[in-house]
Structures are given as structure tokens and as C-alpha cells.
Amino acid sequence: MRPMLHHHELSAAVRAAISAAQAAGTLPSFDIPDVLVERPRETTHGDYATAVALQLARPARMAPLKIAEAIVGHIALPDYIGETTAVAPGFINFRLSKVWLQSLPDRILAPAGDFGRVDLGQGHKKAQVECVSANPTGPITLGRTRGGVIGDTLHRVLEAAGYDVTLEYYYNDAGRQITLLGESVKVRYLQELGQPAELLDEYYQGDYIIDLAKDLIAANGDALVEMPTDTFAEYARERISLQQKETLARIGIVFDVYFREQSLYETGAVWKTLEELRKRGYIYEKDGAQWFRTTGFGDDKDRVVVKADGEPTYRLPDIAYHWDKAQRGFDLVVDIFGPDHHATAPQVLMGVRALGYSSDFVHTLLHQIVNLVRGGNQVKMSTRRGLFVTLDELVDEVGADAIRYFMISRSANSPVDFDLDLAVEQSDKNPVYYIQNAHVRCAGIFRKWAEAGLPEDADEDADLRLLTHERELAFLRKALELGDVMEMIATTCEPHRLAFYAYDLAALFHPAYEECRVLHSDVPEPLRLARLRFYRTARAVFARVLELMGMSAPDVM
């Protein structure tokens, strides 16, 4: 089993120390609270710290510093902690043992690919991440791309955190949008054949519709003129879905499940959901429509779930879908929505609760928009006029790695300004290159090492206590944080932390690389081997972090 994260062990150690101090009469009797151990911002405060003594001042009726001292006096330290101090106004600081830190390379390199794993999911919890979920009516847009990258990054992180994760796309293949799609393609088909047909305002305007029509003509000539719009809709839906799937795969997003809305009709789940809600007293009829009593859950007005014409609104299948998620037994469901769905997300959760489930297992993640910037100016986009940059075009222009990085380079709550010039710039100004170059530099050392005909595993028994350079130790400290970062992301669903971590890691790597030579002739042999071990470690850490972000770890650029 993987070891616990240090801050958890220290938390337990502090609780035990409080208990011991109480037994010894050094501290009075009180209930021992949860002890939060965190990494202080200020490195002079050590590697871990807790403010628990400050919180205990009131229940213990003692000066915080005295409490901190009592705790320090009774604590049993794990081997990786070198020293513990109580400092004013009452913080307890822990500092990593230098020898232990120097041994970190062996710990990181030992189980290949396991570094950064944590145990939140305990190997059995089931999680689902739902994202993109675009209608199959057009190319993937940048907003959906952002949701997709956020979702896939979470998928990777949750998996590393011990969850069994399903990445899922809710595929909206029923209803009006699809009908419109069919009509749009048919109009273009007729127009391309020179027959009169008018593309109405509400139809899809993009050129890709014309392309689909041309393909139909190439394959069928004018044989489809009399066919119903359903034929065109079905064709377009399949083609576009496939295209979306291929495009997403270009940036490393591969879904485990495509959940079709239509299947909720085929299995009767939609109507079953309505009846279940009705049975539970949440449905009433008004003006010929069926209303869901969302006001019972704090909504400002009730919502129509079946229109007067007998057709369900999108809410009913959405609720049916989430009922299905609840029944599938996920411990955690992450729903990722763009800014255009901010208002509807709560209504689905109301549906889940109305069906008798807690909605606590659902984490709704709302993200802001993506703006494209070129030459310092915002690129104007309009979906309605078909004037938008698609994911495919963006991959062609800047590549998958830059897209993956920049989409998570901001908190979901902040808009992303995607700078097309920066994304392809090959310099330290471009964080994508800056980070990947750290991996390239490591790989370069080993390439040169091999070219000199030296044995690949020469550093295996290196004396790691020779890693005394402050740059090396600072990097190792940061590398150790990966587990904490993973845990934080898995609990908060905030993958931007990974992007920031990767950058910070690179910012600590490059100075070390600058100052700590390996192959240079004046480096003594034992130190050379220790540093070789260090760079082997750094390479592994960057490879791991880049993998978690779905980015490539190049050996040359």
C-alpha cells in the first residue's frame, strides 16, 4: 500500500501528542479537534506547519505558544522530519530531514510511474466525469474544448488518486436540434443541386453543412431529393459525431462512454422519471404542460418538464440521465458545464433530490469562456454565423500540448485568454515550452551520457548525500509536493493547480540545471553520479506531471 501523505501522518502525530500531553497533565482536558497540517508559504517556516495551538487557546485556556510547546514536547516524529519547533504566536513548524530529502530520488524512481499517486479513492470508489456533451450538430468549439480538457485532466488525476473513473459524454441526439440539423443539410443538399430551397435563420449556417451536403451528392447524386429530413439528420449526426470523436482524440481526450439521450427514450427512462416525480408529488399540470415543482427546492419559479405539445423539455431527460448516474452507484460525479448552462445545473440536482437521492455525490463544475487573442487583439467569434474557430483548426495551428496547457492554465472561474502567438512561441515566455524544455534538458543529459558509451544504470548506487546544492534540494522539495497537489485537485476539482504546479516545478528546475553540472569535466565522479540520479528523477517527475496533464514529454524540441 502506498504511504500516507506526510500532512496526514503529521496531523495524526499532533493529535497523539495532544493526547499524550493531556495524559501527562501538561495540557488540560478538551476535545481534540481535527488538525490541519499545511505547507507554509514562507519556506523559512519549514516544510509543514500547523496552527492548531492557536485554535486551542480558548478551549485550553492557555497561551497558544505554551500549547504549541507542550505538543512539541510530546510528539513522536516520523523519520522524514528533521526538527520541529514551536514559534510565536503559536505555530508548530516541521522541517524535513535533509538526509531523507536527499533519498527522495530513490523513492520517486522505485515504483516507476507511481509517483504522485494518492489514496483518496482507496482503489474501489467509482467516479464519473461528464464533459463536452455537445450536440452532434457541429464542430467542437473552444468552450466545449475547455470543459473537455478540464474533465479529462480530472479524469487522469482522479484515476491517480485511486478512483475507478468513467469519462463520459452525454450525447444529445434527440429533439429539435437534430431536426434542425437534418433540415439544414437537406436545404444545402437541394441548393447544391441547383434546386430552390431557403436556409432559414434558425438553421445551422456553418460551411461544414455545405460540405456534408456535397459528400451526400458525391455518394448519392440527386437520389435523396425525396427523402425525409430524418435521413439527412441521421447521416449528419453520425458524420459529425465521428468527427467530434476524432478531433477530441487529437488532444488526448478519449471517452469511455458516449451516453445517448435517445437511449433514455428507448428504455422508457424519460417517462419513468416523470411518473416517479409525479408519484412523489413534484409534478402538476398547468396550461396543458407538466410542471416540476422546483420551488420546493428554492427555485424562484417552477419549470416545465413536458410541453403542451407533449414533448419533454431538455430538463426531463437531463434528470432521467442523472437518475441513471445515481443508480450506477458513483461515489463522485463531476458535471462540467460552460457559462451558458450556469442556470440549468441546479435544476437537475433538484430533480435528483426529488427522486429521493442526496445530490451530494454530484460536483457541478462551471467554467468561464475562452477568448482567442491574436496580435494582442481579441478574435471575434460568432457561433450563429458560423464564424468560430474550431478545435480542429486550433490543433492545426498551435498543437495539442498548448491547448491542453492553456485550457487549464486558469481557475475554471476565470476566463481564458488564449494567446495564439504565445502558444507557438518557442521561448521561456511560453509556459508550455518552458515546462517541456525541462524534460528536454534532462533527456539531453542522458543522450550525451549514452553517446559517450557510459553505462545506462551507472547512477543506481550513487551516494545521494552529495546532493547538497540548495537548487537541487529546492527542486526535490517541490517534487515531493505532487502528492499534496493531486489530493487537492481530487478533492476540489480544480485542475488549474496542476498547471501552476508544473510551472513552479520547471521554475525550480532550470536554475538547478544552470548551476548543477553533470557531465562537465570538473565535476568529481561521485557527485556526477549523484547528479545523474537527480536528473533521472527530474525527468521522471516531469514525464509524470506532463502525462497527468495529457501533454507530451519530448526528448528534443
Next chain:
RNA sequence: GCCCCCGUAGCUCAAUUGGACAGAGCGUCGGCCUUCUAAGCCGAAUGUUGCAGGUUCGAGCCCUGCCGGGGGCACCA
């Protein structure tokens, strides 16, 4: 009118979920290539965290009220 997000250095954004002196990048200014290493490094300057109250040992973070920006408020999805 109601709901959501945001307001932090000149600009774009972080801030370990309430902790210690609020940090990065860009931009600006000044240094560093006979060195696996300039696709890089070192250094400098920059803040009333929109405003006003409140909660407490402690608030950028929580509560209330304002101000400003963005998005959303269908029997569309």
C-alpha cells in the same frame, strides 16, 4: 428585477479552503553565452486585495450592504 462568476502589482492571473511578511508570469530597468546549458539564468522596482461595516486570536478568503465588469434568466439545449 432575479441568479451565477469576477474585481488582488501597469497588464493577465495565483494564493494550500480562515493562518505567519499577499505571490507568479508578462511588461519595465540592469546584468550573464570560449561552459552537458540563452528554447536558459541572476538581480531591481511595483499593493489601502473595488468601497463601507460585521464575525474572531487571525479575513484576499466567511456574513451584510453598496459600486463596477462579464454571463445567464424559454413550453430551445
